[in-house]
Amino acid sequence: MRLPKPFLILSALCASVGFSCPAALAAATQYPLTIENCGTTVTFDKAPQRAVALGQNSAEILLLLGLEDRMAGTAFWPSKVLPQLAEANAKVKLLTVEFPTFETILAENPDFVAAALPSLLGPTSKVAKREDFEKVGVPSYSSPSTCLSTDKVKDQYGSRGSLWTMDLLYKEIGELSRIFDVADRGDALIADFKAREAALKARVTTGGRDPSFVFWFSSPSPSADAYLGGKNGASGYIAHLLGGHSAIDTEAEWPTLGWESIIAAHPDVIVVASLDRNRWELDKPEAKIKFLTTDPAVSQIEAVKNRQIVVMDGQAMNPTIRTLYGAEQVADQLKALGFLK
Numbered sequence: 001m002r003l004p005k006p007f008l009i010l011s012a013l014c015a016s017v018g019f020s021c022p023a024a025l026a027a028a029t030q031y032p033l034t035i036e037n038c039g040t041t042v043t044f045d046k047a048p049q050r051a052v053a054l055g056q057n058s059a060e061i062l063l064l065l066g067l068e069d070r071m072a073g074t075a076f077w078p079s080k081v082l083p084q085l086a087e088a089n090a091k092v093k094l095l096t097v098e099f100p101t102f103e104t105i106l107a108e109n110p111d112f113v114a115a116a117l118p119s120l121l122g123p124t125s126k127v128a129k130r131e132d133f134e135k136v137g138v139p140s141y142s143s144p145s146t147c148l149s150t151d152k153v154k155d156q157y158g159s160r161g162s163l164w165t166m167d168l169l170y171k172e173i174g175e176l177s178r179i180f181d182v183a184d185r186g187d188a189l190i191a192d193f194k195a196r197e198a199a200l201k202a203r204v205t206t207g208g209r210d211p212s213f214v215f216w217f218s219s220p221s222p223s224a225d226a227y228l229g230g231k232n233g234a235s236g237y238i239a240h241l242l243g244g245h246s247a248i249d250t251e252a253e254w255p256t257l258g259w260e261s262i263i264a265a266h267p268d269v270i271v272v273a274s275l276d277r278n279r280w281e282l283d284k285p286e287a288k289i290k291f292l293t294t295d296p297a298v299s300q301i302e303a304v305k306n307r308q309i310v311v312m313d314g315q316a317m318n319p320t321i322r323t324l325y326g327a328e329q330v331a332d333q334l335k336a337l338g339f340l341k
Helices: 005-017 056-064 081-091 102-106 130-135 166-179 183-203 234-241 258-263 285-294 322-336
Strands: 033-036 038-044 053-054 071-075 094-096 111-114 141-142 212-218 226-229 270-276 311-313
Touching: 033 053, 033 141, 033 166, 038 258, 053 056, 053 285, 056 071, 056 081, 056 111, 056 322, 071 102, 094 270, 130 141, 141 166, 141 285, 166 183, 166 322, 183 234, 183 322, 212 234, 226 258, 234 322, 270 285, 311 322
Parallel strands: 053 071, 053 111, 071 094, 111 141, 212 270, 270 311
Antiparallel strands: 033 038, 212 226
């Protein structure tokens, strides 16, 4: 039986990025499309043709959806692009690996802007606020995973009152795929992530324990406070997915703690981030591990003494498509150490 051309295109896309396709085609997007996004109503009159992705997660979702030909630029990359997306990403202009300016974004004549973090697009962002793009007629979209309250904490990252789950990521993928009229691709990507999530839950066990995890993103220096993953963020999700919990009991998305407090938390496992940005020496996992194992006080943490230190892609500590990849990384290393069964 000959398949319709759209289905053949979708099948080729699924094979190219390594995920399974849904059995049926999703309905085409009907424009104008109106979406409630992070407290803002956004209307799209047509599918974007010159999108700018602010933040690695936004960029990688669009690339996974096969939209590189409709991307005018990307910015803010803590880590290198996923290897399977490198060829597609090479077709898209890189504005900067750090924070772009509003003028730099507008210079690409965008017709849509997607942002992964409130520091890139939000009320306190130094890059741009949503109303800045509204004034020039450019619709914007913020990741539902990072629409957080800033009432309880004094930093721009906000706090999270309940545990993040992949459902917010699925919402983001689904909405972006509808905005671009590629809902079939979005359904396929979501189905793949759900299957991988279920497979990971099925293949790991803690043997009845409830291990505690600390996720160390980075620090400006060994003497400075450490940036850690909060208990309800992506790091907390990984800990729960692997049968444990976060040793850091705060709702702040990115708490900063001194090492005395971290020692007092008595973590069973320390997960250190690997970052490609090289902003600080401790962005490197080997630098983190050297500090953990040589500092007179920190080296006495049970997790360090038992060599239960594992390395994970730092971007996975953000609530992103990378989070599940990170959980798989941690699970594989802990199984090799005999910590997980």
